[in-house]
Amino acid sequence: MAESNYHHGDLKNALIAAGVEILAREGIASLSLRSVARRAGVSHSAPYAHFSDKQTLIAAISTEGFRRLYSKLDTALNAHSAEPGRQLVACGQAYMRFALNERDIFKVMFSGVLEQEKEYPEFVEISQATFQLLVKVVDACQEKGILRPAPTDLLATAIWGQVHGLVSLALEKQISHTVLDLHPLDEVLLFTLNQFSQVPLTL
Amino acid sequence: MAESNYHHGDLKNALIAAGVEILAREGIASLSLRSVARRAGVSHSAPYAHFSDKQTLIAAISTEGFRRLYSKLDTALNAHSAEPGRQLVACGQAYMRFALNERDIFKVMFSGVLEQEKEYPEFVEISQATFQLLVKVVDACQEKGILRPAPTDLLATAIWGQVHGLVSLALEKQISHTVLDLHPLDEVLLFTLNQFSQVPLTL
DNA sequence: GCTATAATCTTGACAGTGTCAAGATAAGTT
DNA sequence: AACTTATCTTGACACTGTCAAGATTATAGC
Structure with a gap:
């Protein structure tokens, strides 16, 4: 007390x-x-x-951010077990919503404010665990023929990159007005994910 | 003097x-x-x-960064005229190299250091012009059947997002070690671009 | 239970930052 | 030549990250 x-x-x-x-x-x-x-x-x-310094505090905050992101993705996964296609879409949406709803913590996590991320083991651990969540979904999608055969972590990296890039450009308002006027962001996301998919994904 | x-x-x-x-x-x-x-x-x-303040200086520096990026992309385009597939790959590579070689100016341009980008007309102009460069290539690829029919600006946004996301994750060293050990970044880029392509793209 | 040690927190200082106000200097205009 | 305006300097302020010195409390060994 x-x-x-x-x-x-x-x-x-x-x-x-x-x-x-x-x-x-x-x-x-x-x-x-x-x-x-x-x-x-x-x-x-x-x-x-x-x-020990500001960077170390930022690393701890970033780590907490990843814990929250991990939790959101995990929830999205569990909402659609045994339906990998829906899991993939739900993950993408959850990632997007997290970024848009928690702009500034997302920025801290991914915008280079943290400079030597490799030096903070807890940060590395949770960020890798988050990636492994995606790898699992991608693997399940491949088994069901939803995603093409390809090295799973390569495919997962590509898909993560896709969603991350979209979200980043959206956050920085770099996505052209005409695009966002004609297509809501959810639709843009779905369109991009469908570039990877063998069977059409829906919301 | x-x-x-x-x-x-x-x-x-x-x-x-x-x-x-x-x-x-x-x-x-x-x-x-x-x-x-x-x-x-x-x-x-x-x-x-x-x-008038630091943000305004940063806007000017970002604008200069976009001018340089525009110039790199333009050069990449002109090196492969009448071969849209190669233009697309060359653009992706040029974007990636610019980001990796000029890390910090790239970060300033895209990592939210600049807060109200819409208030700086010159910045908006050059960033849109840069996007239009990509739209043009995508359009040419669609005409040649290299890329699927789809709303061109939506497809261009998706592809930009793809490359931007990969590059961002690479810059933040978020791309898993196992991925980068097995596949050089150029190959990862090509793999991702090929998700969009009807015919295999090569380097 | 008492004491020594370590962990935790405060106070005070320093250099560096963005910003503003007042003034000095030079260019341009009439 | 005098006036006006743009440009640059000087000096100040509050804020920042960081460090050193000291105060306070918890803990471990006796």
Whole structure:
């Protein structure tokens, strides 16, 4: 307990949560070590007991972001078990919605704010696990003849790249107006996924 | 001439050039209004005569980046006129090489550092012109039966998304090691483009 | 239970940043 | 030649990441 701020108890996680909230509420421009400390109610230097520098805090926030993304994808998968085609579409949609709904944490995860990602083992682990989720779906789709035979991880990389690229361009508003006026983003996604598919995928 | 720094002559473009150089030499972390001013040999506030704030300078640097990308793509196109299939592959490669060789300017262009891109007309213009380059190639490919019939701008968006996503994941080192060990990036690119193609594309 | 040690948090400082206001300098216009 | 405007400098402010020194509390060994 304690009104005292000394030995908060779980400041590390509180700082990560504060960071996630700042990203959601105020955006990436407001994410600073000091703002995170303020929101957690501790002094501006307190974070240094838990994070050696800003990059390390960002790595922890990114890792939390991947945990959330993983969870969304997992839910999408479980909603359509034994229907790999639907699983694939649902994953794509979940990825897209996550990016659009949580713009700024998605940006932190994928836009190079984190500079040496390989140095943060927890980050590497959860990001790879997320990819493996997709590999599994792709494999199931191949077995059912929905996707062509091809090296599974290569195909999974291609599909991930496809969805990720679309989402990134959409976030940066680089997708032409005429395209988005004529076709809602869901439809664009479906169109792109269907380039890979042997049988037509639907929503 | 003049040793005097007053009325430099073309400070605006000098600042943009300085920014591009800083991105190439030192990376995005070193890009500040003050570092750009230092490199151009003027005082820390001099940029404010030409850019109302940092975002406006970044918009100008991004615009310059798009000009360079446009030029690379245009060269790739002209190297294979009357062979749309090869043009498509060459464009994809040029896009990839630009991103990998000029990491940090590419990041500035596409990673949300620029926040209200729509407010910078020159930026909008060149980025749309770049997209139109791709639309043209896709259209030519469709006419030759290399790409399926489909709304051209939708197909072009899908293909751009594909290449952009691959490149982004590669830049962030998110593409799995096992994939990149087994398949060089050029091959991954070709594999993905071939998902769209009716006839096999080669390098 | 007491004490030594380690972990955690605060305070205060430093250099670097974006931005603004006031003033100096030079170019262009009449 | 004088006035006006664009351009550049100087100096200031609040904010940032980071570090050093010290205060507070938890923990481990006795």
